[in-house]
Amino acid sequence: MGCVDWFTKSTIRIFQLIFMHHGTKKRIGVCTLMACFLLLALMFIINQKPTNFVNGKERRIHQTNDNNIGVLTIPKREHKSVLCTSNLKSTVCEVQGDVQIQVNSSSINIYYATDDNMEEQASMSTRIKPYARNQTKLVNVTEVVIQNGRRSSKVGPGNPQWCAVNHTVPGIVFSLGMYVGNYYHEFSDVLLPLFLTSRQYDGEVRFLVTDTKSWFINKYRPMLNLMTNHDILDIDNDDRVHCFSHVIVGLYRHAEFGIIDSMVSPQSSYSMVDFGKLIRLAFSLKRETVITTPKSKQKPRLLIVSRTGTRKFLNLQEMIKVSENLGYAVTTSESPESLFEIAKLVNSFDVMLGVHGAGLTSMAFLPMNATVVQIVPWGGIESLARYCFKSATLEFGLRYREYIVGKNESSITEKFTEDDPVLKDPMSVHRQGFSVIRRTYLTQDIRIDVHKISVLLLDIFKTYQN
Ligand SMILES: *[C@@H]1O[C@H](CO)[C@@H](O)[C@H](O)[C@H]1NC(C)=O
Numbered sequence: 474m475g476c477v478d479w480f481t482k483s484t485i486r487i488f489q490l491i492f493m494h495h496g497t498k499k500r501i502g503v504c505t506l507m508a509c510f511l512l513l514a515l516m517f518i519i520n521q522k523p524t525n526f527v528n529g530k531e532r533r534i535h536q537t538n539d540n541n542i543g544v545l546t547i548p549k550r551e552h553k554s555v556l557c558t559s560n561l562k563s564t565v566c567e568v569q570g571d572v573q574i575q576v577n578s579s580s581i582n583i584y585y586a587t588d589d590n591m592e593e594q595a596s597m598s599t600r601i602k603p604y605a606r607n608q609t610k611l612v613n614v615t616e617v618v619i620q621n622g623r624r625s626s627k628v629g630p631g632n633p634q635w636c637a638v639n640h641t642v643p644g645i646v647f648s649l650g651m652y653v654g655n656y657y658h659e660f661s662d663v664l665l666p667l668f669l670t671s672r673q674y675d676g677e678v679r680f681l682v683t684d685t686k687s688w689f690i691n692k693y694r695p696m697l698n699l700m701t702n703h704d705i706l707d708i709d710n711d712d713r714v715h716c717f718s719h720v721i722v723g724l725y726r727h728a729e730f731g732i733i734d735s736m737v738s739p740q741s742s743y744s745m746v747d748f749g750k751l752i753r754l755a756f757s758l759k760r761e762t763v764i765t766t767p768k769s770k771q772k773p774r775l776l777i778v779s780r781t782g783t784r785k786f787l788n789l790q791e792m793i794k795v796s797e798n799l800g801y802a803v804t805t806s807e808s809p810e811s812l813f814e815i816a817k818l819v820n821s822f823d824v825m826l827g828v829h830g831a832g833l834t835s836m837a838f839l840p841m842n843a844t845v846v847q848i849v850p851w852g853g854i855e856s857l858a859r860y861c862f863k864s865a866t867l868e869f870g871l872r873y874r875e876y877i878v879g880k881n882e883s884s885i886t887e888k889f890t891e892d893d894p895v896l897k898d899p900m901s902v903h904r905q906g907f908s909v910i911r912r913t914y915l916t917q918d919i920r921i922d923v924h925k926i927s928v929l930l931l932d933i934f935k936t937y938q939n
Pocket residue numbers: 577578579580582618
């Protein structure tokens with residue numbers, strides 16, 4: 474519910490209460506609604522092998538290789554400790570020392586041993602749900618219990634310190650529960666946070682997944698493979714004791730769907746543009762950036778993403794015609810089944826136009842300098858729409874334009890009388906909470922004013938012709 478944050482920020486408390494109450498059920502609705510999604514970002518690709526990484530030494534990735542991005546620093550880890558940080562977006566604990574991980578039927582247990590005070594601190598424990606959302610109810614997310622001390626001697630063949638697997642690289646524990654299943658959230662809550670958390674290790678890191686979903690792993694495998702050089706462990710179904718010297722529990726998340734420079738470790742440097750590169754590399758996308766062609770040489774390509782459920786375009790054919798008359802080569806919708814095909818298709822466009830919703834997440838596959846046109850349904854939901862997509866679009870190196878639907882272009886006028894608060898005072902409806910906003914304003918269909926959109930499309934068209 475990426476946009477839940479928006480919700481709590483911009484509306485009154487009641488909304489929050491309602492939301493929490495219905496948290497579980499609404500999760501899909503909210504996601505769809507708020508639809509934020511930008512896809513993802515990127516990861517990087519790493520051509521260099523692990524031998525390039527030396528503790529504490531900076532590694533500069535050569536800019537001559539297009540597949541490499543950013544400056545990386547391999548952090549020096551010497552302390553034996555647990556350090557948890559929490560912000561409005563997520564909570565993450567870093568555990569160092571002799572770290573042992575073992576699951577039981579109800580939780581993932583992490584034990585870390587320090588040289589001293591072991592007895593004294595043995596009773597201390599920290600509980601954390603490794604999903605990148607800072608909210609009280611994280612559904613379907615297995616809890617991780619971090620405890621000082623050694624595992625119980627009941628585990629392992631005799632020796633309590635026995636490790637069935639000794640890992641030489643850091644481990645990252647994260648969950649594929651909660652909103653995984655919503656396209657937008659897969660990027661905003663998992664893929665980008667995973668990139669942010671793992672990038673500094675340049676592939677020399679082990680992913681320990683809880684609440685795993687094999688379809689997710691298969692769908693995003695090309696991206697995951699660029700983030701780790703090692704097999705992904707399904708930790709829930711592995712009763713061995715895994716030992717590490719450094720484990721990160723949870724994923725860092727900076728913004729709704731974005732990277733904040735100052736939150737990247739001081740000597741490292743990578744951005745959403747790097748995440749975009751990772752995505753293009755993962756799916757072998759040919760177009761890195763839009764090349765502006767001389768007039769009449771090649772028509773700018775426009776993708777109109779048309780929804781089939783709610784928020785449909787009622788005059789799609791008219792929109793296509795007017796766009797073609799302006800000089801665009803127009804394609805509607807993206808129906809390919811696999812993410813690979815969607816990625817390839819979207820990457821071939823210069824302009825992508827769609828109504829606020831999860832479908833816009835596919836913008837992650839556009840070449841840089843392409844334009845995303847977000848159609849914002851009527852009803853005062855501009856800030857929600859921007860919160861979800863605007864900054865991510867710009868951070869990806871894309872251009873962002875929006876088209877605010879007028880009341881007379883919306884089917885909402887057919888459902889309510891002129892003096893209904895829904896039409897007269899949208900803010901009074903907003904105060905009733907997100908589920909009401911969704912039900913009321915995110916279910917409208919839209920008959921685009923073709924003259925109004927022509928002005929916008931012509932303006933964009935000019936930027937793609939010399
Ligand atoms: C699993 O481990 C947790 C934390 O150590 C403990 O509280 C819980 O009782 C254990 N559950 C079982 C079934 O052993």
